[in-house]
Amino acid sequence: MKEITIILFERLGLLLIIAFVLTRFPGFKSLLYREFNLKMLLVHSGVFGLFGIAGTMAGIVMDGETISHFEFVVKAVEKHQLVVSLSLVAIVIAGLLGGPIVGMGAGIVSGIHLLMLGGVGWIANGLVNPLTGLLAGLTARFFSQERVIPPLKALFIGIFPPVLHMHLLLIFHPDTIEIVNKIGLPLVLSNSLAIAIFTAMITIVLKEQENEAALATRRALTIAEEALPFLKKDHPKEMAHGLCNLLMNRLKLAAVSVTNKQEVLAHKGMGEDHHQPGQPVYQMLAYEAIETKEMKIAAARSQIECQHKSCQFEAAIIIPITEANDVMLLITFYFKKAHHIRPVELVLAQGLGQLLSNQLNVLSAESLKLHIRDAELRNLQAQINPHFLFNTLHLIATLFREDPKKARHITVQLAHYMRFNLKLVSNPLVPLEKECDHVNAYMEIIQARFSNRLKIIFHHPEMIPDVNIPPSTIQPLVENCIQHGLRNIASDGKIEVIIQQRDSLLQAIVRDNGIGFPEDILKEVTKKPLTNHQNSGIGLYNVNQRLISLLGEEAKLHVRNLPEGGSEISFQIPFKVQA
Amino acid sequence: MKIHAMIAEDEPMARKELMYLLTQEDDVELCPNAETGEQLLQLYSEYDPDVIFLDIHMPGISGIEAAKHLMDQAVHFPPLIIFTSAYDEYAIQAFDMEAVDYLLKPFDEIRFQKAMKRLRNRLLQQERKLMEPYYSNFKSSGPAKFLIDDGERTAVLSPEMIYYAVPHKRMLEVHTKDRVILSRITLQELEKKLYGYPFFRTHRSYLVNLNYIKEITPWFNGTSNITLKDMEGIQIPVSRTARKMLFKMFEQNG
Numbered sequence: 001m002k003e004i005t006i007i008l009f010e011r012l013g014l015l016l017i018i019a020f021v022l023t024r025f026p027g028f029k030s031l032l033y034r035e036f037n038l039k040m041l042l043v044h045s046g047v048f049g050l051f052g053i054a055g056t057m058a059g060i061v062m063d064g065e066t067i068s069h070f071e072f073v074v075k076a077v078e079k080h081q082l083v084v085s086l087s088l089v090a091i092v093i094a095g096l097l098g099g100p101i102v103g104m105g106a107g108i109v110s111g112i113h114l115l116m117l118g119g120v121g122w123i124a125n126g127l128v129n130p131l132t133g134l135l136a137g138l139t140a141r142f143f144s145q146e147r148v149i150p151p152l153k154a155l156f157i158g159i160f161p162p163v164l165h166m167h168l169l170l171i172f173h174p175d176t177i178e179i180v181n182k183i184g185l186p187l188v189l190s191n192s193l194a195i196a197i198f199t200a201m202i203t204i205v206l207k208e209q210e211n212e213a214a215l216a217t218r219r220a221l222t223i224a225e226e227a228l229p230f231l232k233k234d235h236p237k238e239m240a241h242g243l244c245n246l247l248m249n250r251l252k253l254a255a256v257s258v259t260n261k262q263e264v265l266a267h268k269g270m271g272e273d274h275h276q277p278g279q280p281v282y283q284m285l286a287y288e289a290i291e292t293k294e295m296k297i298a299a300a301r302s303q304i305e306c307q308h309k310s311c312q313f314e315a316a317i318i319i320p321i322t323e324a325n326d327v328m329l330l331i332t333f334y335f336k337k338a339h340h341i342r343p344v345e346l347v348l349a350q351g352l353g354q355l356l357s358n359q360l361n362v363l364s365a366e367s368l369k370l371h372i373r374d375a376e377l378r379n380l381q382a383q384i385n386p387h388f389l390f391n392t393l394h395l396i397a398t399l400f401r402e403d404p405k406k407a408r409h410i411t412v413q414l415a416h417y418m419r420f421n422l423k424l425v426s427n428p429l430v431p432l433e434k435e436c437d438h439v440n441a442y443m444e445i446i447q448a449r450f451s452n453r454l455k456i457i458f459h460h461p462e463m464i465p466d467v468n469i470p471p472s473t474i475q476p477l478v479e480n481c482i483q484h485g486l487r488n489i490a491s492d493g494k495i496e497v498i499i500q501q502r503d504s505l506l507q508a509i510v511r512d513n514g515i516g517f518p519e520d521i522l523k524e525v526t527k528k529p530l531t532n533h534q535n536s537g538i539g540l541y542n543v544n545q546r547l548i549s550l551l552g553e554e555a556k557l558h559v560r561n562l563p564e565g566g567s568e569i570s571f572q573i574p575f576k577v578q579a
Numbered sequence: 580m581k582i583h584a585m586i587a588e589d590e591p592m593a594r595k596e597l598m599y600l601l602t603q604e605d606d607v608e609l610c611p612n613a614e615t616g617e618q619l620l621q622l623y624s625e626y627d628p629d630v631i632f633l634d635i636h637m638p639g640i641s642g643i644e645a646a647k648h649l650m651d652q653a654v655h656f657p658p659l660i661i662f663t664s665a666y667d668e669y670a671i672q673a674f675d676m677e678a679v680d681y682l683l684k685p686f687d688e689i690r691f692q693k694a695m696k697r698l699r700n701r702l703l704q705q706e707r708k709l710m711e712p713y714y715s716n717f718k719s720s721g722p723a724k725f726l727i728d729d730g731e732r733t734a735v736l737s738p739e740m741i742y743y744a745v746p747h748k749r750m751l752e753v754h755t756k757d758r759v760i761l762s763r764i765t766l767q768e769l770e771k772k773l774y775g776y777p778f779f780r781t782h783r784s785y786l787v788n789l790n791y792i793k794e795i796t797p798w799f800n801g802t803s804n805i806t807l808k809d810m811e812g813i814q815i816p817v818s819r820t821a822r823k824m825l826f827k828m829f830e831q832n833g
Contacts, residue, residue, distance in 0.1 A: 389665075390666060390685070391593075391684060394593055395592050398593065398595055398596040399592065401599065402592070449590050488639045489638060
């Protein structure tokens with residue numbers, strides 16, 4: 001009995017080695033994730049069936065109460081001999097992992113093999129396998145929440161199949177009682193232990209896999225985060241270069257390229273000599289990726305379709321990056337050998353593709369929001385203050401009689417002013433010169449109306465710098481002086497408008513000698529619309545919002561009261577905005 | 580009868596426009612222009628015009644505020660006002676103040692003529708109101724003694740003792756033949772106490788006993804001064820409207 005036990009353990013050791021190899025197969029994964037289809041059911045039944053047959057072959061043959069031979073069981077045995085199979089290990093595992101169908105399938109396969117071997121107890125041998133598979137499969141249902149049954153539970157479950165086997169032997173072949181006595185306990189011990197070890201093995205494999213996936217996910221997340229500043233770049237080539245450098249630094253790739261739908265934007269790594277920016281995108285796979293918006297894998301040179309003879313790439317992953325459901329970019333990872341693409345790389349590429357797409361979407365939504373807001377504000381600004389319009393018309397009506405020449409001049413100024421305001425709606429930026437003309441037209445009209453009350457002085461360089469600025473940003477500041485600072489000033493009002501260039505900055509300053517801002521309003525006037533002040537109550541807020549949203553925080557309005565009385569509003573624009 | 584018109588407008592050209600339009604009218608006489616709300620208040624009490632062409636947006640006191648102020652101060656008739664504005668956002672407020680009209684800039688000449696017509700109608704209505712007896716029947720006699728405070732003391736007065744009353748530094752000077760009572764009572768309160776007796780507001784701040792009027796001398800721009808019996812040295816101002824009413828009253832009685 002001791003002898004038999006040792007032999008059985010040795011043989012099971014061999015089986016476990018085979019099992020270990022089995023866990024290294026890629027298809028094995030699908031069993032762990034319980035994703036089945038008919039094809040996989042058949043394949044798994046077959047594989048575990050074969051595993052079971054191997055178990056049988058690793059078994060021993062008993063002749064009466066003695067072991068007849070130690071060789072592997074390959075041929076049919078004689079009538080009085082009993083095959084002691086180790087196939088149950090495989091069948092139980094098949095059932096536990098694959099469910100009743102796989103269990104029974106594997107059981108039938110190995111059962112038929114046992115039937116063919118014949119010998120004493122052939123009925124019991126043939127029956128026990130499918131039955132065990134079915135029962136193990138049904139048992140597995142109790143553990144459906146756990147992906148892998150814990151080894152201790154498996155040990156416990158593993159006790160029953162050999163017991164069942166012994167039952168069957170005694171039922172169909174009562175004369176085997178002596179043999180059962182001898183092999184019963186060793187079989188139970190060895191089988192259950194083997195099953196427990198096998199499940200432990202699976203647990204380890206699974207952890208390994210999860211660790212790898214987690215690592216890939218974390219890397220994808222980190223890279224996506226690092227890519228954010230590049231994605232924000234307006235210029236596609238800048239963005240592509242940044243992305244390429246980042247991906248080359250972070251991943252082990254032969255090369256990486258970023259293309260849009262038509263051409264290569266940037267390429268880093270090997271093959272820079274012939275994979276150059278500006279080249280058209282021609283691979284079939286790239287078009288498929290654009291069409292289906294799904295990741296594509298090139299596993300051969302022919303799929304990369306590089307015309308260059310010395311091109312060393314043999315494999316590639318093409319990742320589409322989408323924005324608003326349309327492919328904006330393709331990122332291609334190049335590999336020197338097809339087997340360099342491991343599942344981890346695929347998981348990472350897939351994850352990265354999705355993350356970057358998401359970020360691109362978020363960014364575009366953000367910038368869209370900004371643009372809509374800007375358009376709204378411009379629209380608001382474009383609404384001509386009716387008081388201004390009708391008072392000017394009233395002025396012109398009077399001038400027709402008093403001073404026809406001036407009437408003509410003011411009419412033209414009003415036309416300038418209104419034409420600019422109409423264009424305001426469609427242009428986010430205008431040349432500074434146009435803005436100055438606008439201020440001028442406004443000034444002339446205001447001066448003609450309030451010649452007694454105020455003077456406006458406009459200082460600007462003879463050559464107005466060639467800079468683009470958000471339209472109607474200076475005129476509202478002047479208007480604010482008239483509506484607020486000089487509101488109650490009946491004479492000697494003064495407004496100074498200064499435009500000057502300081503190093504790489506353009507400064508616009510508007511000053512008046514009016515009453516200044518009340519302390520409580522001073523801080524808030526640019527930050528929220530002051531609705532209790534009619535007409536231009538929202539003027540400063542509006543200008544400030546547009547400056548910030550188009551040119552950034554550094555372009556915001558500065559408002560202060562002057563020590564000598566009056567107030568000053570200014571802003572500055574960096575020259576680089578010219579582009 | 581000439582219509583005395585005053586323009587309140589902060590834009591020089593807009594003033595010119597109104598001046599031009601008004602000088603085209605034969606029956607209009609222009610008072611000096613006001614350029615701000617404050618100036619209007621000052622010039623109004625000085626010239627007492629029949630009508631004000633009032634711009635709403637002016638530095639300092641706005642047209643609406645100035646108009647409210649004038650309404651509150653009015654003694655006999657509130658001033659007639661034609662608002663002028665570039666936009667109609669104040670039309671409802673103007674309507675509430677019973678403005679004669681609300682002219683939108685630039686002025687439509689036909690619309691301007693209509694406003695002038697309305698103005699003349701309103702002035703006619705005022706004239707007609709003047710024809711109605713001011714105090715239908717003054718109480719001729721009666722005991723009618725009443726008390727008013729005189730600083731620490733309390734004075735007992737009968738209406739015929741009072742010559743005139745005028746506010747002075749938050750107090751009211753009540754002038755009798757031989758002394759002046761300084762009372763905390765307001766002019767309005769006194770006027771109420773004297774209701775039914777022949778007292779008359781010749782001016783925003785003067786309540787005068789009609790029985791003691793000695794003579795009325797013309798001052799300038801349609802205003803006058805009154806001299807009272809026993810008080811030859813004192814001249815009491817009479818606004819133009821009050822002067823008209825005064826004459827009507829004496830005509831009816833006599």
